[in-house]
Amino acid sequence: MSWQPELDELARRQAMAEAMGGPDKVRRQHEGGRLTVRERIGALLxxxxxxxxxAIAGxxxxxxxxxxxxxxxxNCVMGRGLVDGRPVVVVGDDFTVRGGSADATIREKPIMAERMAADLRLPLIRVIEGSGGGGSVKTIETTGRANLPGGIGGNWLYHHTGDNLARVPVVGLGLGSVAGLGAARLAATHFSVMTKETSAMFVAGPPVVNALGGQQVTKRELGGWEIQTRSGAIDHAVDSEEEAFASARRFLSYLPxxxxELPQRLPSEDDPARTDEAWLSVIPRDLRKPYRMRPIIEGLMDRGSVFEMGRHFGRSVITCLARLEGMPVAVLAGDPMVYAGSWTADACAKVVRFVDLAETFHLPVVYLMDCPGFMIGLEAEQRATIRWGVRAMAAVNQSTVPWCTVIVRNAFGVAGVVHQPASRYSVRYAWPSARWGSLPLEGGIEAAYRAEIDAAEDPAARLAGIEARLQQLRSPLRTAEAFWxxxxxxxxQTRRLLCEFGHLAERVLEPGMRAHGMRP
Incomplete structure (x- = not known):
């Protein structure tokens, strides 16, 4: 006797599941410029x-x-698949069924996705649209009771959401309205992406905010991509879902x-000894003139390999993934176009998270340094910049991955100290344009030599003479003479030396969990 009747019934139920919320809900999803969860998974993998x-849970x-x-x-679709031939776990919200709310799902499905990623040691991609929390307001009536967040004995979903960050790469794609636990799951990632026109993220949406907060805001005003990328809650924003999928795939390509496991070196046809005469004059002699750091990064790394993260947050620091002769590296760089490269509180928070990412996934760090110090002034003090600065210092000092610093221009003050780990060997070079000290001379000479300048017959001439004398002493060649x-x-010669560093670093990388695990 055949079991075909049961298989026919299974196929019928699978067809019902693949219909999701039905033709009307699917059409509404498409009319809103959004793909369905199954279309998204098909395009991503x-x-x-x-x-x-x-598949037939419901x-x-x-x-x-x-x-x-x-x-x-x-309304949770999950399973395994491949990204560029590498296995991953993907879990997605189906907005066509009760708007992605958790009271229309089966709680064990997202938990199993997180557990599958942890125990099979596979990257995790969360495709998020909806609240994904403990339910909606109507849940109180349908269950006859209010939900205590976390329940009894804790909640495995909350545990894995944070714990997986120390184990496997986690990517979040916000592709519609994302609120509550959905927002937490999107933020608790190594790399997060929003679509500009069709997504928004918030702790609570406009109806709640307008009712309880005394504000009248739209989705875009409350949690649009401009808000979330500038605040640092989201790493990247793109114009289409297809671009979001491409960004996720590219991010994962740099990580084990x-x-x-260790990062994978890919074949590279880019000459490691490639040079550019423009690098000799790219840094202006006039200290008041900024320059563009991104073209320098693009030139030094393998062509086409630079993948910037968090461009709109902490903008005085640039953070990128890139390759040197095919070897993945984490690139930090100062941006003199923003606050002259000074480290703000946001920039320090950005450094902490990026260095933790490099440490977690064994990426050698290349730091192209141009930092005149921590940001100063009233706002900097109100933002506790020094507190965030010492957190950045701790992250750098606690890291164990190989580290190479190229001092391109400025290295001043306490922030200047945070350019290499303090307690171990790191590779360090300086360009002839480099300058350093406890404080920049500009603005400090008049205070330090006030009595001498005031007593001079020509104070302006005396000031110019002191400055010329100190500028000679500040030459990086003098510092090198003392082996400082x-x-x-x-x-x-910078690219050649960086590629050499990549080979040296690759030899000493060690897999395994780190003492300081990644936090959101």
Missing amino acids: DPDSFHEVG RGEYGPDGKLAGFTPS GNVW VEEIIDPR
């Missing part, structure tokens, strides 16, 4: 690689004969599948 788990309606008459699938800096290099 390698073709025909998705293996769904729990709520069935049965007739008097005991046969299935109707079916509402869980988990912390027990290791090497002053021709900028045109």
